Amino acid sequence: MARDEGDEVTVRPEIRQSWRRSELHGVGQDSVVSVVVRDVNRGSRLMAAAQPVLDHLMTEIGSEPVSLMLADRECRVVYQRSGARFLGASLESNGVLPGATLDEGVAGTNGLGTPFELGRSVAINGDEHYLNALKGFSCFGHPIRHPLTGRIEGVLDLTFVAARPGDTHGLGPLVAPLVAHAAHDIETRLLEGSRAAERRMFLAFQSAVRKRSAPVAVLGGDVVLANRSCLDRLGSQSPTVLRVLLADLGTRSRMTQQLDLGSAGRFWVDTERIDGTPDGVLFRLDESVETPGGRPRASTPVRSRGPFVVAGEPGTGRTHEADRLVGSASADRFDTLDAVVGDAGEWLSRVVAAAARPGGLIVENVEALDDTSCAVLRRALATSPRIPIVLTSAPLAELSVAVSALVSACTDRIELVPVRERLPELPALIAALASEGDAGPAFTVSAQALEVLAGQPWSGNMAELAQLVGELRARPLAGRVGVDDLPSRYRQRTRSGLSGRQRAERGAIVAALREAGGNKRDAAQELGMSRTTLYRKMREFDIPGTSRG
Numbered sequence: 001m002a003r004d005e006g007d008e009v010t011v012r013p014e015i016r017q018s019w020r021r022s023e024l025h026g027v028g029q030d031s032v033v034s035v036v037v038r039d040v041n042r043g044s045r046l047m048a049a050a051q052p053v054l055d056h057l058m059t060e061i062g063s064e065p066v067s068l069m070l071a072d073r074e075c076r077v078v079y080q081r082s083g084a085r086f087l088g089a090s091l092e093s094n095g096v097l098p099g100a101t102l103d104e105g106v107a108g109t110n111g112l113g114t115p116f117e118l119g120r121s122v123a124i125n126g127d128e129h130y131l132n133a134l135k136g137f138s139c140f141g142h143p144i145r146h147p148l149t150g151r152i153e154g155v156l157d158l159t160f161v162a163a164r165p166g167d168t169h170g171l172g173p174l175v176a177p178l179v180a181h182a183a184h185d186i187e188t189r190l191l192e193g194s195r196a197a198e199r200r201m202f203l204a205f206q207s208a209v210r211k212r213s214a215p216v217a218v219l220g221g222d223v224v225l226a227n228r229s230c231l232d233r234l235g236s237q238s239p240t241v242l243r244v245l246l247a248d249l250g251t252r253s254r255m256t257q258q259l260d261l262g263s264a265g266r267f268w269v270d271t272e273r274i275d276g277t278p279d280g281v282l283f284r285l286d287e288s289v290e291t292p293g294g295r296p297r298a299s300t301p302v303r304s305r306g307p308f309v310v311a312g313e314p315g316t317g318r319t320h321e322a323d324r325l326v327g328s329a330s331a332d333r334f335d336t337l338d339a340v341v342g343d344a345g346e347w348l349s350r351v352v353a354a355a356a357r358p359g360g361l362i363v364e365n366v367e368a369l370d371d372t373s374c375a376v377l378r379r380a381l382a383t384s385p386r387i388p389i390v391l392t393s394a395p396l397a398e399l400s401v402a403v404s405a406l407v408s409a410c411t412d413r414i415e416l417v418p419v420r421e422r423l424p425e426l427p428a429l430i431a432a433l434a435s436e437g438d439a440g441p442a443f444t445v446s447a448q449a450l451e452v453l454a455g456q457p458w459s460g461n462m463a464e465l466a467q468l469v470g471e472l473r474a475r476p477l478a479g480r481v482g483v484d485d486l487p488s489r490y491r492q493r494t495r496s497g498l499s500g501r502q503r504a505e506r507g508a509i510v511a512a513l514r515e516a517g518g519n520k521r522d523a524a525q526e527l528g529m530s531r532t533t534l535y536r537k538m539r540e541f542d543i544p545g546t547s548r549g
Contacts (some may be wrong), residue, residue: 022108022130040078045278049189067159071112094133101532111139111157126162137544138162142183147191156183186250197277203275220280307389309407312416315461318392331360336368355384367394373404378406433469445481506541
C-alpha cells in the first residue's frame, strides 16, 4: 500500500472496491474467518490435474515460510501445504484451512476470494486484507480457467508472512510469474484429463443407448449427453433437473431413487458413476409412476378436507384448484371483488348465510376484504358446517395482518407456484395444455423456441401460457414450433441475460428456499451446496433474502 506526500493512505482501486463488496456482505473487520468446514473431494478433476503441479511446487518451496493453497470453483480450500510449520498453524488458527470457503462474502479481501471475484490475478499485501486477522499475511492469487469453457475452476495462491504491519513489498518480483506458470500447467492438465474423461463418458452413453430406448443421459463437468426420449420426458432443462440427484449419490458408485417433477411426473432413476472419470455419471430413467396433468402444482400437499386457502399470483390457477378441492358444481361461490364494487354489507350477509348451509363453499380473492369483513368471515367459518370450504388469495407473504388472521383459520394452505419458477416444467406444461379440450393440430416446441419462452416474465402465469397454447393450436403449424412461429410479442427475450441453465438453477434455488420456509441452511443442504455458494448464487440471480441474518 502506497502513501502520498500528505502521509494519507492511497488504496488501489481494485482493493477499495473489494473492501466495499466486503462491507456489503456484512463482513466485520475485527472478526476472524467464520466458515463451515466441509469435506474436500480429493478425486475431483481439479485435484487430479493440480496434484502433480502442487507436489512439484512444494518440492521447490522446501522449508521456506511460504504456504501454497488451491481453492475450487466454490472458492473452497481443497489444498494447503506450508514450508514452515508455524505459517500453516497461523493460517489454520485464523480459519484458513482445507474445507473452508474463503470468498469475499465470508473472508473479505483475500488472496483466494478476490482473484475469484475479479477473474484475474491479484496481489494482496498486508493491510490490504479486509479482516484484521489476515493483515499479517501477503499473498498472490491467480485464477485457473478451463481451456475449453473459460470458466474459473479454481484459484492458486502463494501466501507469505508480511515483513511488518503495513508491509507493501512482501511479494518478490518472481512470485507472479511462478504462480501464473503453475496455473497454466494445471489448466493444460485439465484439458488433457477432460478429453480422456469425455471419451469414456461418450462410450458409456453409446453403450446405454444401444441397450434401451428409455430415457438415458450422461453428465460430467461440462459434458451433457441425452437421447431424445430423455429430452422429451424432462424437457430442455434436463441437465439441471438431473444434477439435483448428484448430491444424494455422495460417494456411492450407484443408487436408485425417485425424481419428483411435479406436474411433469415422477420417475425412478438409476444413477451410476462412470469408471475412469472424476465426475461422469450415467442416468437411466424408468417409466413414470405417476403423470399428473399440466395444471399448477401446490407447494404443500392436501392432507384433509379443509378449510383450505389456495394462494398464488393471478393466473396461477387458484380457481381451478379450488374447484378441484370442492369437487362439486353445486358449491356456492362468492368473489370478494363483488363486495368492492357493490354493497359490501349485503355481500357479506349472503356469504355468512351461505356458510350456515351444508355443502361446498368457495370465497375468492379474500385479499381484497377490509379488516371488519375479515373478522366477521373468520367467525362465520369457525362455526360453519360446510365441507369443504376453500378461500383463494394472493401469495401468503403479501397478505395484510387481518387477511392473514383469516387464512390462519384454514387447516391446509396450498400456495401455487408461478410459471417463471417452473421453467424446467415448461415443455410438460405446454404439452398438457395442448392436449386439453378439443384436439387441435399436434405440435412440439423446438429447443430454440423454448429458450425464448423461458426468457419471458410470464406475469399472467398459467392463464397466459394457456392463451399462448390456444393461439398455437389455431395456427397451421407443420408439427414443430420454431421461434418464427411464436406470436411476435414472444419472439424477444425480455428477462435478464440468464442462460437456460442459470434460469433453471434460479428456479431450483427459489423452490428449495420455499420448501425450507426461507431457512437458507436447510435449502443449501437440500441443493447439495454450501451456504456460501447459496448466498453467492442468490446474489447472482437477484433472489431476495441475501442478508446473513
